[in-house]
Amino acid sequence: MRRMNKNTAEVVIIGGGVTGCSIAYNLAHQGCRDVVILEKSYLASGSTGRCGAGIRQQWGTEMNCILSRESVKLFEEMNDTLNVKRDIEFKQKGYLLLAYSEREMNQFEKNLALQNSLVIPSRRVSMDEIRKIVSYLNLEGVKGATFCPTDGHANPFRVTQAYAGEAVRLGAKIYTETEVLDIKTRGGKIQGVETDRGFISTENVVNAAGGYAFAVSSMAGIKLPVKSERHEILVTEPVEPLLDPMVMSFSYNIYCQQTPEGTFIMGYGPEDAPESFSIRSSRYFLRKMASKVTSLLPVLSNLRVVRQWAGLYNITPDNQPILGEVPGLDGFYLAVGFSGHGFMIAPMVGILMAEMILGKDLSMEHKLDLGRFERGELILEPSVV
């Protein structure tokens, strides 16, 4: 057995996705360098490496607007702040959100007022403007749209690697191919983590296990109100630049973007997918996705699909993440339940988690603690896919 060359740490992070790596970097950056990440496979092998990697600030609650706005600022600077070797490919060509009913457009208007009050540069766009932004979009049924030019997307593997690389330079240790099997607790405190490569004693554990958050929390005897849901996605062959912004609609249920290297990435929420995890349901997705996208963007009909895959959304009752320490179990921290938007807020989540773990003042107010479900203080975000 290849044992770890470390048997104690100040903080142990379970999960080497974008969340775990962002937390590790921010802990080290804020002065706590004795940090270990345990990842059962390789970095970004979970939801992070499978995601659409879209980054939008057009949200309907103040908290989500601020989380994403601040994260966008961090993405903008990331190539420099994290001394990256490989460009994170942050492309800011905007998100175009399409409304298909007056009711949806009314909600968008409310969201715009909120976003603009928080200096997010989103705006309503006329039908003519939509045509200017994406000339070949089929506007049948479209009642209006909003656009935020600083939204965009980035390369999720490179972002994760950027955080991991800088965390390691600052002293953090990362063990890949290392699975956490158990979390030892005693008298309401964390004692350590058992892995398939040995035991690490620690007083602080962070559950950043993405789609496996429930299983990992259960190891410490904590049952979380989260469930994992399979979401499918596909990518096409690369072509010349055709589409600047991410095109997205909640009611038509689609997102589609062209990456800097020319491929198109697209998906939709599995509202009507048959309950099956088989390859058959993948064929179902392929057909349904193709018919949705070719009707909205007919110009894509000749594009060939290169790959399709699936990943997990870790979903909470209010579609908002759970961040913070578990009441009654000192030193057990959660950064889970990102409900399909954990990539875009990971920069800010990393900062907040590090501040919580180190007992510092928080950079922003939030009500994302586990206790909100018991208190009945669910966060009602009207704009999720």
Next chain:
Amino acid sequence: MSNIEDKTIICRCEDITLAELRDMIKEGFTTLDEIKRISRLGMGPCRGSNCLEIAAREIARMTGRGLADIKMPTNRPPNSGIKLGVLAGEEDE
């Protein structure tokens, strides 16, 4: 390092040279999954028909592992690139 090695392109879809591959392995990316994701090696239209094999040999050689220990990435469906327009027209079975 020799110039020939620097310029030998091992992944034509993504223009990756042997020297670049060796740098990634030296940096600690020692699985094909990691190398694919960080550099897109093998992710282009040819679906890695040449480069993955070369990369696997290089990883094995540089890390002293046997070729059989290098995991080949999952080949995801669909195997032949089908056009979106064709898929959209497919009937439900």
